[in-house]
Amino acid sequence: MSGQAQRGIVFTEPEIFGRGSPGRAGYTPPEGGWPVADPAALIPAPALRGELTGFPELTESEVVRHYTRMSQWNFCVDTAMYPLGSCTMKYNPKINEAVARLPGLLRLHPLQPDEDCQGTLNIIHELGRWLLEITGFHAVTLQPAAGAGGELTGLLMIRAALEQRGSARRRVLLPDSSHGTNPASAALCGYETLTIKSGPDGKIDLAELDRRMDESVAALMVTNPNTLGLFESGIIEAARIVHERGGFVYCDGANLAAVVGKARFGDMGVDVAHLNLHKTFSAPHGGGGPGAGPVCVTRELEPFLPIPVVTRRGESYALDFDRPHSVGRVHGFHGNVGVLVKAAAYILSMGPAGLVEATEAAVINANYIRARLEGHYQVAYAGRSMHELVLTDHTQNEHGVTTLDIAKGLIDRGFHPPTIYFPLIAHGAIMIEPTETESLETIDAFCDAMIEIARVAKSDPASLKAAPQTSVRRRLDEAAAARKPDLRCPLCG
Ligand SMILES: *Cc1c(COP(=O)(O)O)cnc(C)c1O
Numbered sequence: 001m002s003g004q005a006q007r008g009i010v011f012t013e014p015e016i017f018g019r020g021s022p023g024r025a026g027y028t029p030p031e032g033g034w035p036v037a038d039p040a041a042l043i044p045a046p047a048l049r050g051e052l053t054g055f056p057e058l059t060e061s062e063v064v065r066h067y068t069r070m071s072q073w074n075f076c077v078d079t080a081m082y083p084l085g086s087c088t089m090k091y092n093p094k095i096n097e098a099v100a101r102l103p104g105l106l107r108l109h110p111l112q113p114d115e116d117c118q119g120t121l122n123i124i125h126e127l128g129r130w131l132l133e134i135t136g137f138h139a140v141t142l143q144p145a146a147g148a149g150g151e152l153t154g155l156l157m158i159r160a161a162l163e164q165r166g167s168a169r170r171r172v173l174l175p176d177s178s179h180g181t182n183p184a185s186a187a188l189c190g191y192e193t194l195t196i197k198s199g200p201d202g203k204i205d206l207a208e209l210d211r212r213m214d215e216s217v218a219a220l221m222v223t224n225p226n227t228l229g230l231f232e233s234g235i236i237e238a239a240r241i242v243h244e245r246g247g248f249v250y251c252d253g254a255n256l257a258a259v260v261g262k263a264r265f266g267d268m269g270v271d272v273a274h275l276n277l278h279k280t281f282s283a284p285h286g287g288g289g290p291g292a293g294p295v296c297v298t299r300e301l302e303p304f305l306p307i308p309v310v311t312r313r314g315e316s317y318a319l320d321f322d323r324p325h326s327v328g329r330v331h332g333f334h335g336n337v338g339v340l341v342k343a344a345a346y347i348l349s350m351g352p353a354g355l356v357e358a359t360e361a362a363v364i365n366a367n368y369i370r371a372r373l374e375g376h377y378q379v380a381y382a383g384r385s386m387h388e389l390v391l392t393d394h395t396q397n398e399h400g401v402t403t404l405d406i407a408k409g410l411i412d413r414g415f416h417p418p419t420i421y422f423p424l425i426a427h428g429a430i431m432i433e434p435t436e437t438e439s440l441e442t443i444d445a446f447c448d449a450m451i452e453i454a455r456v457a458k459s460d461p462a463s464l465k466a467a468p469q470t471s472v473r474r475r476l477d478e479a480a481a482a483r484k485p486d487l488r489c490p491l492c493g
Helices: 060-071 094-100 114-135 147-165 181-188 206-212 235-244 299-304 337-373 403-412 440-459 461-465 478-483
Strands: 139-141 171-175 192-196 217-223 248-253 272-275 295-297 309-313 316-320 389-392 430-432
Touching: 094 337, 114 139, 114 272, 114 295, 114 309, 114 316, 114 337, 139 299, 147 181, 147 217, 147 248, 147 272, 147 295, 147 299, 171 181, 181 192, 181 217, 192 206, 206 235, 217 235, 235 248, 295 299, 337 389, 337 440, 403 430, 403 440, 403 461, 440 461
Parallel strands: 171 192, 171 217, 217 248, 248 272
Antiparallel strands: 139 295, 272 295, 309 316, 389 430
């Protein structure tokens, strides 16, 4: 038993349609209590529906319970540990929410003139300055709405800079460990992608990079620490190779949580980096956002930043649209301002020392898990981990147990599964990122669950094949769910 009380009352919840009984209602207005209009007099005939059939009639408490129960099927960081590798599912302090909901920030209209939104512009400007200090760059845009949007923005800036040099190039180099958004962004930006194989140590193979890097290559896109949770220690040499042949170095900074306050991309020869504020700087994410993917650049790339740029003029802030080399807008208004406010609140409440402590705890937690699990699972690559680690199912395969079975077994033990089958270069990858916000007790409980699964894989593999047993739904046919989704509306058929 993992120490987490995940057994107990789990409600199944049938569809609300077909339940209730005619005439049952949540609220009954008093007799003659309000004027009743004839809908047919207010709504144009073509938009007027005839008889509404199949619409459930229920009491208020039935409706409240229906939605509350379904909300409890939603697993979130406020429920329990969520060790999804590469996603940094850390606890998001509630003070961030309180600050983002301050009426002066929340109720601001996006079209309000600059003079009326000095507070928001001040926050955007200050947050930008802090991010530049943390990453070692010269200029930043906070407009992109996500990491992937930051990638596209950064690549557009590289393309604009190369075109200005008169040397439009056509390729982007990517290590085979890269996140799927990297090649997708490069393709969207009009580039051909060329994969470079990682070395046996899971890092960029510099000799391979040296062979592939030529005058057709616009940029190397590299994630650091990479998606195997390893620090790309050859980054400075890689940047030298790329720069020597006229290319740019793009750093996917989604894993910044491992290096905040310890190392800066700008000091490593990187030209552009995006950050995922919703990961590193703590805004709730998953389920589709919202996020923020600021892009930090060197002095050379500053002219290409999206418009408008928030600038400080004396004591006030203004929006600078007069930037002839800009790649244009990448988001409406100022981006996802709520996420920016949460990140600013997080950075302020942590302070410089707190941010460093968080980095250290994130890295120690991952290495603690690594040390506890390496006798039970194969670790994908040797060397010290940063903030996440990648295991494989190699040992468990002997008994027919796969990564998917291990992930489902974790659900029965009260944990959200880690990221699985990514990165692609580690066969049967199990990618674990505990983050700094989990306690030793929780991390130990997670390790105990993983160790128990490794034991059950030998003694009773069939039980893992049947997992999960304690969830609302049993194992889903994920391929069918993706290829033949049943999206019928119970009302419309
Ligand atoms: C999360 C992530 C991205 C994409 O970020 P989004 O905000 O989800 O668009 C890119 N690269 C890596 C390594 C990531 O972990």
